[in-house]
Structures are given as C-alpha cells and as structure tokens.
Amino acid sequence: MKVELVDFYPFEVSTRKPRLLAYADVKIDNKILIRGIKLYEAKHGGYFISMPEFNPETKRAIVEIDDKELLEKIRRVVVDHYKDLNL
Numbered sequence: 001m002k003v004e005l006v007d008f009y010p011f012e013v014s015t016r017k018p019r020l021l022a023y024a025d026v027k028i029d030n031k032i033l034i035r036g037i038k039l040y041e042a043k044h045g046g047y048f049i050s051m052p053e054f055n056p057e058t059k060r061a062i063v064e065i066d067d068k069e070l071l072e073k074i075r076r077v078v079v080d081h082y083k084d085l086n087l
Helices: 068-085
Strands: 003-010 019-028 032-041 047-050
Touching: 003 068, 019 068, 032 068, 047 068
Parallel strands: none
Antiparallel strands: 003 019, 019 032, 032 047
C-alpha cells in the first residue's frame, strides 16, 4: 500500500509531555483520505500518532487501522516529514 502525506500542520501547544506537535492528512493508495492524524512527542522521547475520532458536529467517522504494517507506514510518513522540517 502506498501512503502519501497530503498536508502537514506543525505547531506547539504546550511543553508538557506527551506534547501535541502537529496534525497531518494522509492518503492511502489514492483511495482513502485520513484527515486530522495527531503527531505527539512521547514522555520518554520518540513519537507516536493518534487517529482522528468521531466528531458529532461534522459527522466524520472514527478511523481504526487493524493492519500494524499499514499503521507503521502512516506513522513513518508523518514522523519523517516532521523530522525533515527541523523544528
């Protein structure tokens, strides 16, 4: 599966950890678009992502990825882009 970063929105909200660093939008195989993936810095270093949740106002669905390989590809695309920004 091809995972492509569509948009990336870096920012810093707080100095507490885990710290929210950015939002990202990712496209999978040019068929599935996932908006609002959150990138966090973990307490003891490293990065992790959180998939978007259901928003009753916009009626967007919850995203769950059961395929660990695909989830790791998504995480790698988002984290690598953040590291390339040198923030």
